[in-house]
Amino acid sequence: MTKRTKIVIRAxxxxxxxxxIVLAGINWQMADANRTPQSELIALKRxxxxxxxxxxxxxxxxxxxxxxxxxxxxxxxxNFRPLSSGYSSVISDIGTLSRGAGLQxxxxxxxxxxPDKRGVTQVDIFAVVDGDYSSVVRFVNxxxxxxxxxxxxxxxxxxxxxxxxxxxxxxxxxxxxx
Numbered sequence: 471m472t473k474r475t476k477i478v479i480r481a482x483x484x485x486x487x488x489x490x491i492v493l494a495g496i497n498w499q500m501a502d503a504n505r506t507p508q509s510e511l512i513a514l515k516r517x518x519x520x521x522x523x524x525x526x527x528x529x530x531x532x533x534x535x536x537x538x539x540x541x542x543x544x545x546x547x548x549n550f551r552p553l554s555s556g557y558s559s560v561i562s563d564i565g566t567l568s569r570g571a572g573l574q575x576x577x578x579x580x581x582x583x584x585p586d587k588r589g590v591t592q593v594d595i596f597a598v599v600d601g602d603y604s605s606v607v608r609f610v611n612x613x614x615x616x617x618x619x620x621x622x623x624x625x626x627x628x629x630x631x632x633x634x635x636x637x638x639x640x641x642x643x644x645x646x647x648x
Contacts, residue, residue, distance in 0.1 A: 546590075546647060549619035553591055556646040563618055564597060571609035573601035589648035595620075597640045598628055606636055613642070620644050 551559050561578060568575035581594040599609065613620045624641035 549617070550590065550645045550647040551618060553646040553648050556593070556644075560593075560595065560618065560644060563616060564595070567612045567616065568599055568601075568609055571601070571612055572605040573599045573609050575599050585648055591646045591648065593644050593646060594623075595640075595642040595644060597642070598637065599640060600635060600637045602635060606638060618644060 557580065560580075564575055564578065575597050577596070577598040579596045581596075583592040583594070585591040599606065601609075610622060610625075613622060621643040622640070623643055624639070626639045628637040628639045
């Protein structure tokens with residue numbers, strides 16, 4: 471680097487530092503100007519109203535929590551079958567739903583998971599159904615409206631469907647209570 475280039479770079483750096491110092495001073499003055507008692511009072515009132523709204527929301531939650539807990543307990547007892555009779559009722563339920571929809575269900579298998587801390591056991595259900603498209607739609611709709619809580623995780627075309635008939639693999643999930 472030549473001596474002239476070094477002088478130009480130093481001059482530019484000096485100008486940048488001087489501009490930074492001026493901007494820092496302006497920023498300091500502007501920050502100090504915003505701290506008037508009136509602006510602080512407005513900020514405190516805004517913070518107070520936010521906290522009041524939070525307290526109101528918390529009180530609403532506290533008053534509605536028992537009803538929500540009761541709804542959860544009701545859902546738990548109405549829609550989750552007891553583990554002791556769950557499998558037979560699911561087999562019967564899927565058989566009834568498939569016959570009502572005009573399907574043939576077969577190859578029903580289960581995979582039970584470990585119960586969680588509330589005593590809820592997830593059970594994966596695998597089944598093969600055979601029927602026409604409208605019957606499959608009716609079956610899925612009936613599953614959604616069943617008294618037992620079912621989750622349809624997957625639906626895939628199986629081999630062997632013929633003559634407008636569909637053969638489908640179903641992956642369902644339900645839950646039992648201990």
